[in-house]
Amino acid sequence: MLSKTIEAALNKQIRIEAESSQAYLAMAVWAEVKGLEGISNFMYDQSDEEREHMLKLVKFVNERGGHAHISELNAPNVTFNSFKEMFEKLLAHEIFVSESINELVHISLQEKDYASHNFLQWYVAEQIEEEAVARTILDKVNMIGDDKGGLYLFDRDIQQLTVSSAADTPAE
Ligand SMILES: [Fe+2]
Numbered sequence: 001m002l003s004k005t006i007e008a009a010l011n012k013q014i015r016i017e018a019e020s021s022q023a024y025l026a027m028a029v030w031a032e033v034k035g036l037e038g039i040s041n042f043m044y045d046q047s048d049e050e051r052e053h054m055l056k057l058v059k060f061v062n063e064r065g066g067h068a069h070i071s072e073l074n075a076p077n078v079t080f081n082s083f084k085e086m087f088e089k090l091l092a093h094e095i096f097v098s099e100s101i102n103e104l105v106h107i108s109l110q111e112k113d114y115a116s117h118n119f120l121q122w123y124v125a126e127q128i129e130e131e132a133v134a135r136t137i138l139d140k141v142n143m144i145g146d147d148k149g150g151l152y153l154f155d156r157d158i159q160q161l162t163v164s165s166a167a168d169t170p171a172e
């Protein structure tokens with residue numbers, strides 16, 4: 001059985017994952033409208049992943065005798081000055097999510113809730129991966145600068161990045 005404290009903290013994370021999914025969906029749409037098909041597909045995939053993160057938490061809360069709370073969401077950013085700015089926002093958001101997961105792990109230990117602590121380790125590992133992917137992308141984006149040819153190749157190659165990072169994650 002979940003304590004009220006951990007249930008509230010998990011529900012807060014459900015909202016954060018849902019907001020992440022919406023934020024990345026907005027990025028996918030923005031990139032698609034700009035004609036950046038590869039970047040757009042990458043962000044649609046990221047959005048789907050965030051929804052899975054949310055659902056995993058929903059199921060866990062309900063399985064442990066809690067009640068997953070499906071809340072209203074803050075509206076995401078829908079326009080960006082550049083794709084560089086978009087990816088800076090992506091990395092900043094992943095760092096914010098990692099901090100939130102860390103806080104959740106801390107609460108689970110305070111509550112002596114070792115089942116939740118164990119469950120949350122998946123998110124700890126996932127955040128290492130997500131931050132690493134976002135940093136790799138931003139490094140490449142910084143290398144490209146204003147070079148249109150570079151952007152064309154990057155838009156094509158980002159698909160490979162999706163594939164390789166998905167291959168690193170063991171199947172569930
Ligand atoms: Fe997530």
Ligand SMILES: [Fe+2]
Nearest residue numbers: 020094097130
């Ligand atoms: Fe994420």
